Amino acid sequence: MEVSRIRALRGPNLWSHHTAMEAIVSCSEAERSIAELPGFEDRLRALFPELSILQPTGHNDAVPMAHVFELTALGLQAQAGCPVTFSRTTQTLEDGIYQVVVEYSEEQVGRLALELAEKLIKAALLNEEFDLTAALEQLRELDEDVRLGPSTGAIVNAAVARNIPYRRLTEGSLVVFGWGSRQRRIQAAEIDVTSAISEAIAQDKELTKKLLHAAGVPVPLGRSVSNVEDAWAAAQEVGLPVVVKPQDGNQGKGVTVNITTREQLEAAYQAATEFRDDIMVERFLPGNDFRLLVIGNKLIAAARRDPPQVVGDGKSTVRALVEQVNKDPRRGSGHSTSLTKIKFDDIALATLAKQGYNAESVPPKGQRVVLRNNANLSTGGAATDVTDDVHPEVAARAVEAAQMVGLDICGVDLVCDSVLKPIEDQNGGIVEVNAAPGLRMHLSPSFGKGRAVGEAIIDAMFDENDDGRIPIIAVTG
Incomplete structure (x- = not known):
């Protein structure tokens, strides 16, 4: 043959x-x-x-x-x-x-x-x-x-369901929908009408906070710092506890929260500089971590993000418990699965130490042990859908934040006790605004029902009866 x-x-x-x-x-x-x-x-x-x-x-x-x-x-x-x-x-x-x-x-x-x-x-x-x-x-x-990641894949599947043709322009997430003059493009969860200026603003966390604060959107106090001494001075200005993070970071990389001592701040500053040179210190807001997804001028989905954690069984070490959790088939090493494996690194060990544990400690049965203070899915966190619980004023604040930055698709990070009541009533605040937000926590949350965010993005790009096609008639003979 x-x-x-x-x-x-x-x-x-x-x-x-x-x-x-x-x-x-x-x-x-x-x-x-x-x-x-x-x-x-x-x-x-x-x-x-x-x-x-x-x-x-x-x-x-x-x-x-x-x-x-x-x-x-x-x-x-x-x-x-x-x-x-x-x-x-x-x-x-x-x-x-x-x-x-x-x-x-x-x-x-x-x-x-x-x-x-x-x-x-x-x-x-x-x-x-x-x-x-x-x-x-x-x-x-x-x-x-x-293959396409879950975010891009969800948008492509929504387009296919509406009979909108597509093709990948690269091996990455750059996809074109429709033909000729009726075509539209996306890259991951970012669409072709999103301006480079808006994306640049979203990446600059300090500038984003200034714009949101000027628009009356609640944000935590803070500023950029130049070294460890300046970081400690900023912490004193805004009041402990604080958060240290890269000024233009993403996916929770280099972020350390709930810092209460000089020693913790120095370690956090060092962790942040491994990802970026420009570092921010801002007031730590106690409460839960929520991600609100805004598409166009509407809040489409919301999820509570919980930090990576394990529950003691009275017999297994923390390291063994992490290994057991990571065997979950939903957890992978990248963004292709609904959850990411929990990382057992220096940040995890430092977080354990704050709780009086180390890798070989055996937590009591039923005891929750946190491996990281930030709740990003990319570092092993989990998500619970809370879309139906969002108070109208909370939704309005999220839409205002997205529009102030200029993002058509926007992931708004909110810290507060609950989304059931206005942010101002509970001293909460919007801590970040993200361009090209990950969609997997809304598509297949750890708990609760998934949301049709891919369909919402396609609906924002194409009118109801628009399939992006151009009729062609070929006559032969």
């Missing part, structure tokens, strides 16, 4: 509406019917037990090797977790030459599946070993590397 002329069909095509890999497969006379190869199918199924039933593709009840190649490539992707179902083998006018079409969800994964299918068939022909587990893991890892 020889495979040649592999090409990707990146949209609706002659064979189906699915994206697919098309290959020309040449089969020798014996390979035009695997019945002529004694023991081949048994050896193949021993190597790949999940292979689908082989069906004749012609009028002579023969099962050609090309059909085996088709189902093997499709089956490998399916077993690796790719959402594929369509494949087809068609004999050409030339004897022994077949067109094989196999659906793919990610082009690179589809190409690798064809390559691995060819190797698997060769191993069965020669009665050699084939490491199926390693092959499937290779496909899974590549799929995780190249």
Whole structure:
């Protein structure tokens, strides 16, 4: 069997509406019917037990090797977790030459599946070993590397549901919807009308706070600092406890909260400088950490974020408890899963020390042990949906914050006791405004129901009856 002329069909095509890999497969006379190869199918199924039933593709009840190649490539992707179902083998006018079409969800994964299918068939022909587990893991890892993240994926799925065409412009999160003059673009959870100035303002936390404060939105007091001495002076000005964080950071990187001593501040300053040179000190606001998602001029979703923590069982060490929590299949090492694994690093050890624990301590049964003070999902935190609980004035403040910065899609970080009552009534405040906010805490929260944020973004980009398409009529003959 020889495979040649592999090409990707990146949209609706002659064979189906699915994206697919098309290959020309040449089969020798014996390979035009695997019945002529004694023991081949048994050896193949021993190597790949999940292979689908082989069906004749012609009028002579023969099962050609090309059909085996088709189902093997499709089956490998399916077993690796790719959402594929369509494949087809068609004999050409030339004897022994077949067109094989196999659906793919990610082009690179589809190409690798064809390559691995060819190797698997060769191993069965020669009665050699084939490491199926390693092959499937290779496909899974590549799929995780190249597939769209949960935020971008949710927006793309919402577009597909509305029959809006899309294509990726890069291997990253830059996606175009629609065609020609009717097209729109996104990059992660940021749309094409968001200005670079607005994004720059959102990244500058001190400037953001000045703008929000001028608009009457509650924010914590604080300022940028130049060194540890200046940081301690700023802490004295606003009053302990304080928060130390990079001035233009994101995802909770380098953020330390609830600092009450000079020693803690020095350690926090050092942690922050590992990510940025410009550091801020601001008043620590006690209460819960909430993320409010504003799209256009509406609050679409809200979640309470809880810091990464474990619960003692009276027998296991803190380290063992963290390992148990990280076995949750929802937790991954990046942003491709709904939750991120809890990091057991210097910040976690320092947080433990404040509670009188270390990595090998055995907490009492039922005792909650916090591994970090900030509640970002990217550092292992969890999220609980509270959209239905948000007070109208809290929602209005979030929309005002987003509009003051100029963001069409905005993640507003609010610290207060509860979203059931106005921020001013509980001495809370908006601590950050984020461009291109992560959506996964709203799509699949740890607790509560997910929200249709992808649909909300598409609705903000396209009018109700707009599918981004341009009708084309082709006349031939």
